[in-house]
Each structure stands twice: as structure tokens, then as C-alpha cells.
Amino acid sequence: xxxxxxxxKNTLIEMRSIVKNYTGVVALDDVDFSVSEGEAVCLVGExxxxxxxxxxxxxxxxxxxxxxxxxxxxxFDTLTPRIAAAAGVMVIFQDFSLFPNLSVAENIAFSTQLxxxxxxxxxxxxxxxxxxxxxxxxxxxxxxxxxxxLPVAHKQLVGICRALASNARLIIMDEPTxxxxxxxxxxxxxxxRRLKSxxxxxxxxxxxxxxxLEVSEKVVILRNGKKVxxxxxxxxxxxxxxxxxxxxxxxxxxxxPVDPEAPILLSAKNLGKAGAFEDVSFDLHKGEVLGISGLLxxxxxxxxxxxxxxxKADRGTLDLDGEVxxxxxxxxxxxxxxxxxxxxxxxxxxxxxxxxxxxVAIGRLDNHQRGGLLDLNGLWQEATHWIGELKVKTPSxxxxxxxLSGGNQQRVVLARWLxxxxxxxxxxxxxxxxxxxxxxxxxxxxSELSSSGIGIIVISxxxxxxxxxxxxxxxxxxxxxxDKIFGSDISETDLAQRLAS
Amino acid sequence: MSNLKPKSNLxxxxxxxxxxxxxxxxxxxxxxxxxxxLSVANATSMAFQFPEFAILAxxxxxxxxxxxxxxxxxxxxxxxxxxxxxxxxxxxxxxxxGGDMFMWLGIAVVAAICVGMLAGLFNGILVxxxxxxxxxxxxxxxxxxxxLAVALTGGSAVMGFPVGVAWLGNERLFGIPIPLILFVILAxxxxxxxxxxxxxxxxxxxxxxxxxxxxxxxxxxxLLIKVYVLSGALSAIAGLLIMSRANSAKADYGxxxxxxxxxxxxxxxxxxxxxxxxIIGVVLAVLSMQFLSSGLNMxxxxxxxxxxxxxxxxxxxxxxxxxxxxxxxxxxKSSATT
Numbered sequence: 001x002x003x004x005x006x007x008x009k010n011t012l013i014e015m016r017s018i019v020k021n022y023t024g025v026v027a028l029d030d031v032d033f034s035v036s037e038g039e040a041v042c043l044v045g046e047x048x049x050x051x052x053x054x055x056x057x058x059x060x061x062x063x064x065x066x067x068x069x070x071x072x073x074x075x076f077d078t079l080t081p082r083i084a085a086a087a088g089v090m091v092i093f094q095d096f097s098l099f100p101n102l103s104v105a106e107n108i109a110f111s112t113q114l115x116x117x118x119x120x121x122x123x124x125x126x127x128x129x130x131x132x133x134x135x136x137x138x139x140x141x142x143x144x145x146x147x148x149x150l151p152v153a154h155k156q157l158v159g160i161c162r163a164l165a166s167n168a169r170l171i172i173m174d175e176p177t178x179x180x181x182x183x184x185x186x187x188x189x190x191x192x193r194r195l196k197s198x199x200x201x202x203x204x205x206x207x208x209x210x211x212x213l214e215v216s217e218k219v220v221i222l223r224n225g226k227k228v229x230x231x232x233x234x235x236x237x238x239x240x241x242x243x244x245x246x247x248x249x250x251x252x253x254x255x256x257p258v259d260p261e262a263p264i265l266l267s268a269k270n271l272g273k274a275g276a277f278e279d280v281s282f283d284l285h286k287g288e289v290l291g292i293s294g295l296l297x298x299x300x301x302x303x304x305x306x307x308x309x310x311x312k313a314d315r316g317t318l319d320l321d322g323e324v325x326x327x328x329x330x331x332x333x334x335x336x337x338x339x340x341x342x343x344x345x346x347x348x349x350x351x352x353x354x355x356x357x358x359x360v361a362i363g364r365l366d367n368h369q370r371g372g373l374l375d376l377n378g379l380w381q382e383a384t385h386w387i388g389e390l391k392v393k394t395p396s397x398x399x400x401x402x403x404l405s406g407g408n409q410q411r412v413v414l415a416r417w418l419x420x421x422x423x424x425x426x427x428x429x430x431x432x433x434x435x436x437x438x439x440x441x442x443x444x445x446x447s448e449l450s451s452s453g454i455g456i457i458v459i460s461x462x463x464x465x466x467x468x469x470x471x472x473x474x475x476x477x478x479x480x481x482x483d484k485i486f487g488s489d490i491s492e493t494d495l496a497q498r499l500a501s
Numbered sequence: 502m503s504n505l506k507p508k509s510n511l512x513x514x515x516x517x518x519x520x521x522x523x524x525x526x527x528x529x530x531x532x533x534x535x536x537x538x539l540s541v542a543n544a545t546s547m548a549f550q551f552p553e554f555a556i557l558a559x560x561x562x563x564x565x566x567x568x569x570x571x572x573x574x575x576x577x578x579x580x581x582x583x584x585x586x587x588x589x590x591x592x593x594x595x596x597x598x599g600g601d602m603f604m605w606l607g608i609a610v611v612a613a614i615c616v617g618m619l620a621g622l623f624n625g626i627l628v629x630x631x632x633x634x635x636x637x638x639x640x641x642x643x644x645x646x647x648x649l650a651v652a653l654t655g656g657s658a659v660m661g662f663p664v665g666v667a668w669l670g671n672e673r674l675f676g677i678p679i680p681l682i683l684f685v686i687l688a689x690x691x692x693x694x695x696x697x698x699x700x701x702x703x704x705x706x707x708x709x710x711x712x713x714x715x716x717x718x719x720x721x722x723x724l725l726i727k728v729y730v731l732s733g734a735l736s737a738i739a740g741l742l743i744m745s746r747a748n749s750a751k752a753d754y755g756x757x758x759x760x761x762x763x764x765x766x767x768x769x770x771x772x773x774x775x776x777x778x779x780i781i782g783v784v785l786a787v788l789s790m791q792f793l794s795s796g797l798n799m800x801x802x803x804x805x806x807x808x809x810x811x812x813x814x815x816x817x818x819x820x821x822x823x824x825x826x827x828x829x830x831x832x833x834k835s836s837a838t839t
Contacts, residue, residue, distance in 0.1 A: 310715070330715065330716075330718045331718055333718070334718035347712055347713070348713055349713055349716060350710065350713055351706050351709040351710045351713050351776070352709070352710065353709050353776060353777070354705070354709050358702075358706065361702075362703075362706050362717050362719070363717060365699040365703065366699065368699075369699055373697055373698060374697055374698050374699050376697065416717065
């Protein structure tokens with residue numbers, strides 16, 4: 001039945017024996033990939049598995065080293081972004097690639113206006129295109145609202161509408177559900193169903209995809225540049241996805257309970273900042289791992305930054321070891337012994353073009369000064385020691401940090417803070433963009449650090465991660481702490497409901 | 502393919518490419534005007550000429566390493582020189598010699614450098630505290646400094662100094678022109694500061710990623726202010742050198758030096774987006790520019806054509822560096838893919 005069904009539909013995309021070599025590295029090794037009209041496909045793999053490369057080749061951004069590509073039955077020797085777009089392949093990136101300063105209507109009609117090569121900008125036509133597309137998708141968004149003022153879910157819809165407005169036959173969505181609430185995910189799925197019945201095919205690219213399995217027909221799993229599994233979506237669940245992605249079972253236990261005698265390390269009282277968070281109080285004990293969770297926009301990131309002084313809280317106090325920490329001053333926070341590992345490693349955490357050792361050493365400059373001179377030997381030795389301690393995998397500590405994988409990059413940021421012997425570490429999204437294998441290693445690091453007496457705050461929306469690392473979890477909703485949960489007495493489903501309800 | 506590889510590696514660093522450029526320019530100029538370019542007299546005259554703009558290029562380099570720029574270097578150097586000159590003409594009898602003269606010269610030098618540092622402090626505050634883009638902040642402040650210098654002098658040249666003023670720019674020590682010695686010392690100091698002090702380390706890291714520097718709890722405001730103060734002090738020294746060579750100070754001396762200083766820094770491999778640059782590169786760039794400029798002079802190319810050549814060279818070098826995806830090419834790429 002199933003085979004008959006998919007046989008009846010025309011093949012839209014056919015990629016055969018795709019090979020992609022980067023200097024010395026095989027990113028894709030003989031991968032076949034096909035999508036039929038109106039079909040939804042999950043393309044799954046860890047970071048570095050080659051899924052992004054495959055998508056880039058399909059979108060014409062990168063050229064395959066070998067292999068054939070046909071779209072709608074037509075063979076293409078070379079694909080460029082323009083050719084791919086003209087053939088109906090549209091990619092919606094994680095950041096949605098919208099123009100924040102333009103209105104919803106302008107964003108939706110932008111590509112259409114470009115491809116029609118009109119010289120004049122026709123406002124009426126723009127609105128008409130935008131309106132038609134929104135009706136087609138079945139949502140209602142104010143056409144004149146500026147995109148930067150929209151919530152994340154709506155931005156994503158605008159991205160989808162833009163793709164549709166330029167006659168997309170295949171929409172590729174990169175990490176589509178990371179920023180959405182439960183309700184938003186289900187309305188997204190509804191829209192995907194509509195698109196499919198219109199004959200539009202969809203590819204989901206992600207490393208956590210359990211949510212979209214129900215609307216998908218097919219799952220393709222890549223690992224180390226090879227296709228390791230392919231089959232109907234109904235054959236897969238979260239566990240088998242993970243097993244196929246990593247090649248092993250990653251079962252994580254629960255953290256050890258905190259010593260009830262442990263003294264209070266960090267104490268926040270009534271912290272508040274207008275428009276971001278209100279009335280936040282908590283105690284962090286020595287050796288405790290405290291989770292702070294909430295959806296995007298719940299104020300969790302502002303709170304995390306406020307604890308490190310990057311955002312100045314208007315009200316409240318923060319005490320570390322009984323001493324008041326100056327609010328709104330990262331230097332004071334760092335001097336008091338608070339470390340902060342930011343959410344966006346690439347832009348906030350690392351000096352990408354600089355060497356690994358420099359990235360670590362930057363944290364300890366002040367301790368290696370002798371009369372204004374830098375004791376380079378001592379500094380390098382200490383930094384190298386920490387790089388080794390955290391098992392950063394690299395041939396040379398002098399290699400630029402952007403040559404490392406996500407997991408190893410995260411270790412570099414951790415090494416920088418650990419070398420300062422912090423009392424409290426704030427980890428914002430410790431395993432974002434880190435593959436499943438390194439993730440559990442980072443979780444091990446967290447538990448080792450906490451048992452050495454460091455107080456750790458983990459800010460995350462990754463529920464299995466919170467449950468695997470935190471003894472207690474604060475749930476935030478529109479700037480307030482609505483719930484405090486003790487990790488040991490809750491299941492993942494319960495936690496998900498408390499977050500997204 | 503494989504036999505091409507070592508060649509491209511050899512020229513992978515901007516400094517290596519630059520050394521090649523310096524040699525090529527030198528050889529070409531030696532061939533085009535053999536008798537005059539390759540003479541001791543020409544070498545000496547070049548050694549007196551280039552240090553003033555080379556020191557401005559050092560100032561430019563320090564700010565560019567943070568991803569900023571200091572367009573007020575020439576304004577600062579003129580303001581400092583005019584201030585020192587006014588001090589000397591107001592309080593000192595031009596016929597003064599001996600100990601008193603040296604004391605007054607010392608006072609004038611210290612005063613000029615203080616003025617330069619104050620100008621740098623002003624820039625630093627605009628950039629660090631008010632968060633203005635350095636290119637605009639220093640464009641504006643440069644005009645302010647020039648304006649102050651005009652106000653101080655009425656726009657005319659200030660002259661009539663004691664004889665000792667001319668020493669710095671025109672004399673030799675052990676046969677070596679003093680401006681050259683001054684430049685070498687300053688280049689060594691700056692190179693040392695950049696590579697061996699925590700200040701230099703922070704400059705580089707801040708330039709590589711200002712946001713990460715903030716998240717790593719660096720004292721960014723203090724860092725930027727120090728950078729612009731250093732740039733101001735270097736500009737003031739260049740101003741004193743110009744004043745000594747011209748034996749006068751004026752609000753609009755050295756107006757072509759701004760473009761030249763930017764050009765030398767970029768030619769020297771300093772990444773205008775910050776984070777990469779070596780003083781040795783700047784020194785090589787200075788040499789290429791001086792060979793070129795002095796050679797063109799001998800070929801009787803007009804000043805306007807010279808500026809045109811500089812402009813073309815600046816654009817050309819930026820394109821070459823971008824194509825090599827060294828430093829700023831990489832930055833461009835990453836923003837395109839996200």
C-alpha cells in the first residue's frame with residue numbers, strides 16, 4: 001500500500017551518489033537522496049554528519065565534487081542558488097533570513113518582486129501577494145507589522161510564506177522547532193499538512209526531530225557523511241533516531257542528590273529588570289546544579305546575563321558567599337568568582353580566528369603579569385594544562401579555534417573559565433549545537449565540576465539535558481519564576497507540559 | 502597542483518607578500534632611475550622623510566588592531582605641534598642656547614605628548630563610553646583638533662624657535678638620521694607592547710571578537726581608551742618630528758599623511774576588521790611606500806598622480822588580502838552563511 005502510494009507520486013528531487021570533498025575531508029560519501037512531491041522528509045544527523053552540506057548542495061550554495069542532481073526530472077550539472085531557487089527549492093534557515101526592518105508584506109513578496117525583475121516597487125501588488133500567501137497557509141498576521149516586532153513563531157511563518165510566494169516546490173527547514181512552544185509546533189505541523197496536500201515537499205533538517213515525525217513520510221539519517229538509515233517515519237522513534245545518529249545508545253542517568261548540609265553559595269533576592277524578568281529569588285548551594293528553563297522569550301537569557309552583570313538588573317540583590325556582588329558589572333561578577341559560558345559560542349564565546357591556547361589564556365592574563373610584562377611561558381603552560389584537562393581534541397593548541405567541532409569549542413570556553421577557579425558557573429545552553437556523543441561528555445563534565453564544589457546554573461530548553469544534569473529546575477514564564485521542580489520527581493513529558501502550557 | 506603548493510604557502514602570510522612587493526618596487530625603481538635612486542644621498546633623504554608618516558602608521562595600526570581606526574592622527578599631530586610651537590614662541594627667546602634651551606625643549610615635548618594623549622583620551626571616550634563608531638568619532642574629532650590648531654595660530658605657521666628644535670628632524674647620530682632611530686625605537690616598543698604585554702594580548706583578542714571579549718569579562722572601556730591614548734601620543738611624536746623638520750608648526754601640515762598612514766597599515770597586513778597585524782609588516786609597508794614615493798618623485802610624476810597611485814594600491818591590496826581569505830575574507834564568508 002505504502003509503496004504503491006509513493007510510487008504514484010512524482011519524484012521531485014533525485015540526488016545520486018553525491019560526494020563532497022573539502023580539502024582532505026570527505027563531508028559526503030556516495031549519498032543518495034530523493035524527495036517526492038508532497039512528501040515530508042526528516043534529514044537527521046549529528047553536527048558534522050554532512051546534513052548541512054547536503055542541503056547546501058541542493059540549494060546550490062556548495063558544489064558537489066561528484067554525483068548527479070535532478071529537480072523535477074531535469075538534470076543539473078551545476079546548481080547555483082539562483083538556479084535552485086528558480087527550480088523551486090527554498091531554504092528557511094534557522095534565523096529565517098528575514099529583513100527585520102521591513103514589513104511582513106514586504107518580506108513575503110520580496111523574492112517574488114526580485115524574480116519578476118520589475119523595476120518599480122508596487123505596494124499594492126506586494127500586499128496582494130502577501131495576503132494571498134497568508135490565506136494559502138491559513139494564518140493571520142498583520143501585513144504592516146515590522147518583522148522584528150513579531151514573535152519567533154510568526155517570523156518562521158513569514159519565512160514559509162516567502163518561500164511559497166516564490167512558487168516553492170520544496171521547502172527545506174533548518175531546525176524548525178527549536179524556538180517554538182508546544183502549541184506553535186502543532187500549528188506548524190498543521191501548516192505542513194496543508195502544504196503537502198498542495199503538493200509542496202518539505203525537508204526537515206535537525207538533530208532533535210521527534211516532534212515532526214508524525215507529519216513525515218520518510219526519515220534519512222546521516223552519520224560521518226554516509227547514509228546509515230532510511231525508512232518510513234513510522235519505523236522510528238526518539239530512541240532509534242539517537243541510536244542511528246550516534247551509532248550507540250546514549251542513556252543518561254539522573255544527577256546525584258545535593259548534600260543537604262551544603263552551604264548556600266549564591267543567593268538572588270527579588271531580582272528584577274523592567275521588561276525582562278521580575279521578582280526572581282533563588283539559592284544555589286555548593287555543589288548544586290540548578291536548571292533554569294523556559295521558552296524563548298521567557299526571560300531566561302536576560303536573567304542569566306543579569307547574574308553575570310552583562311544586563312543590569314534594576315532591583316534586587318545578589319550575594320556570593322555572603323558578599324554582595326555589584327550588579328551590572330561583568331568585571332565585578334568575574335572577580336567575585338562567577339563564570340559565564342554564553343549561549344552563542346561562535347559570536348559571544350570564542351575568538352574564532354585566534355588560536356585555542358589564546359582563547360583559554362585570555363581568562364588568566366592578570367595572573368601572569370610580572371611588572372607589566374606577560375609571562376608567556378607560564379600563561380601558555382597553564383592554558384595548555386586546562387586544554388588537556390578538558391580533553392579538547394586537537395592536533396595543536398596553536399590551531400585556530402574555528403577548526404574545532406562544536407563540542408570541543410564548548411570545552412575551550414569551559415577551560416577558560418575553569419582556569420580562573422570559579423565558585424559559580426553559569427552555563428547558557430551548554431550543549432547547543434553539540435553532537436549527541438559530546439553532549440553526554442559535557443554532562444559528565446558538569447557533574448564532575450559540581451561534585452568538586454562548584455555551584456552550577458544551567459540555562460537550557462533541552463529537557464533531557466536538564467533532567468540529566470540538574471537537581472532542581474526553575475521554570476520561567478514571561479519573566480517570572482512560575483515553578484520550582486526537583487528533578488528527581490518529574491518525567492520529561494511532565495516537564496514539557498509545565499514549560500509550554 | 503602539488504608543485505604549486507609550496508609556492509602559495511610561501512606567500513600565504515601578508516608579511517611575505519609584502520617583502521616581495523618591497524623588493525619588486527625597489528628593483529623596478531633602481532632600474533628606472535639607476536643613478537639617482539640607488540645613491541647614498543637618496544637613501545639618506547628617504548631615511549629623513551618616512552619616519553614622520555611611519556609613526557602615524559604605527560598609531561593607525563594600534564587602533565586598527567581593535568577593529569577601529571583613528572582618522573584624527575594628523576589633526577592630533579598638528580594640534581600637539583602647534584601647542585608646543587606656541588609655547589616655545591611665547592615663552593622662549595629664539596636665541597636661547599645651552600641648559601635653559603634644553604629644559605624648554607623638554608617642556609615643549611612633554612606638553613605636546615600630553616596634548617596628544619588628551620586628544621586620544623577624547624577619542625577613546627567617544628568610542629568606548631559613548632559607543633560611537635571609531636571611523637566617525639575620529640573623523641569628527643580630527644576636524645575639531647585641526648580647528649583648535651587653527652584657532653591657536655590664526656591659521657598661519659608658527660615659527661622662530663631656538664636652534665635646538667631642528668636637531669630632532671635634521672641631525673644624525675653615528676651617521677644615522679635621528680628620525681630613523683626614533684622610528685626604529687618606537688616600532689620596537691610597539692611591537693613589544695603588542696606581543697609581550699597583556700595590554701597587547703587584549704587588543705588583539707578584542708579586535709578578533711569584541712562581543713566575546715565582553716563575555717570574557719575584559720575591561721573593554723579601559724582597553725579602548727588606552728589604545729586611543731597611545732595612538733594620540735604617537736601622533737604627537739610624529740607632530741614634533743614634522744615641526745622639527747619644517748622648523749615651524751601649522752594646522753594643516755601633512756594632510757596627505759592620513760591616507761598614507763591608513764594605506765601603510767593595510768598594506769602591512771593589519772586586518773581592518775581587527776585582530777591581526779604585525780609591526781614587521783608595517784615596517785615593510787613603510788619601506789615599499791617610501792621606495793615608491795621617492796622613485797615616482799625622481800620620475801617626476803606629479804603629486805596628484807601619486808595620490809591616485811596610492812588609492813589604487815590601497816584598493817588592490819585589500820582585494821588581494823580578501824581573496825586570500827586571510828583574516829577579513831574569512832569574516833565576510835561567515836556572515837554570508839549564517
